[in-house]
Amino acid sequence: MPINAFLLLAAFLFCTGLYGVLARRNAVLVLMSVELILNAVNINLVAFGTRFQGDVTGQVFALFVIAIAAAEVGVGLAIVLLIHRNKSSINVDELDSMKG
Amino acid sequence: MLANQMVPQNIAFGVMATVMAYCAIRVVTTDNLVRAALFLVGVLAGVAGIYILLAAEFVAAVQIIVYIGAVVVLFLFGIMLTKAQIGKAAHLTGDKWPIGLGIAVIMAGTMGYVLMKAFGMQKVDEGRIIGRSAAVADSIFSTYLIPFEVISILLLAALIGAIVLAKKD
Numbered sequence: 001m002p003i004n005a006f007l008l009l010a011a012f013l014f015c016t017g018l019y020g021v022l023a024r025r026n027a028v029l030v031l032m033s034v035e036l037i038l039n040a041v042n043i044n045l046v047a048f049g050t051r052f053q054g055d056v057t058g059q060v061f062a063l064f065v066i067a068i069a070a071a072e073v074g075v076g077l078a079i080v081l082l083i084h085r086n087k088s089s090i091n092v093d094e095l096d097s098m099k100g
Numbered sequence: 101m102l103a104n105q106m107v108p109q110n111i112a113f114g115v116m117a118t119v120m121a122y123c124a125i126r127v128v129t130t131d132n133l134v135r136a137a138l139f140l141v142g143v144l145a146g147v148a149g150i151y152i153l154l155a156a157e158f159v160a161a162v163q164i165i166v167y168i169g170a171v172v173v174l175f176l177f178g179i180m181l182t183k184a185q186i187g188k189a190a191h192l193t194g195d196k197w198p199i200g201l202g203i204a205v206i207m208a209g210t211m212g213y214v215l216m217k218a219f220g221m222q223k224v225d226e227g228r229i230i231g232r233s234a235a236v237a238d239s240i241f242s243t244y245l246i247p248f249e250v251i252s253i254l255l256l257a258a259l260i261g262a263i264v265l266a267k268k269d
Contacts (some may be wrong), residue, residue: 001109004219006150008212009117013124013143016210020128022200026192028133028178032140035171036124039147042163046156050224056133056235059156060244062237067251068160068164071258073171077178084182084269093194 006047014040027080027090031073038069120146131188137175144168154224158233161223 013036020033041045049058085092123142130136144167151160194200240248 001115001153001224002219002221004221004223005113005117006154006224007192007219009120009150010210011215015204015211016121016124016128018207019197019200019204023116023193023197024128025194026133026189028175029136029192030183031178032127032136032175035167036127037128037145039167040143041152042159043147043200046133046151046159047224049156050154050171052131052182055241057234059159060239062151062159063154063240064247064251066162067255070166070171071255073137073174073263075162075258076263077174078262080178081181081266085175090182093189 002045003051006043010040011039012049013043025091027078027083027092030092031076031080034036034076035056035069035073038072041065083097112149116149116153120150129193131190133179133189133193134176137172137179138257140175141168141172144172146236158236171239 017033017036020036021030024030024033042065045058045062045065047058049056049062053059076084080090085094087095119145123139123146126139127136130139144163147161148163148168150156151163176225
């Protein structure tokens, strides 16, 4: 298979996630879009990992990214819960108290 | 022999890529939070399938256990605890979504052009792919031992941080 098939699919997933991060108002949906971006990166890592003989670095890095993504979701959702408790809204465009 | 393997691989890739593209678009466009989480499952399962196509079985298993097993459940809990409207909710997408769409399309065009220029129709070399989980384990516990330990500390810190953040005083 052409390696570009995997890379273009990952690029599409990345851009979809980018659109979600930029356009969505709900904080939980923004976190879901971030997951799309991280998965795109993982596909790239594993696909490039097939280009080197006897080397599984790409797969190891994909595992690290998965672990970090899990940590990120845990902390991110805790922050979202805290914001919901304090402001009773999780719309990211209403959270402007740090705006100058 | 490789030529015979190619056809089912291509069909599997096409089916999974189509499902993933549809699910990804629905994740960022649907009006229903719970459905967004369920479409996310479609994308994550498709990514696991892509890993299997690339002979990374261990990563595929971890993807299913961690993402579909844990992360999506966390998202569903997050949706539940933020008392999101079940069913259609209005205003999940901001008013300035065309700007976001424009940026995403420009990004996609740029990346597509660069990738086609850089890699063209280069093949994945099936002979070089290693599908052994043992190789992954050897690599983690020798070359990448210190990053691995750092990741476990990071997970512990994130766990404690999430508990401290979310608990009621």
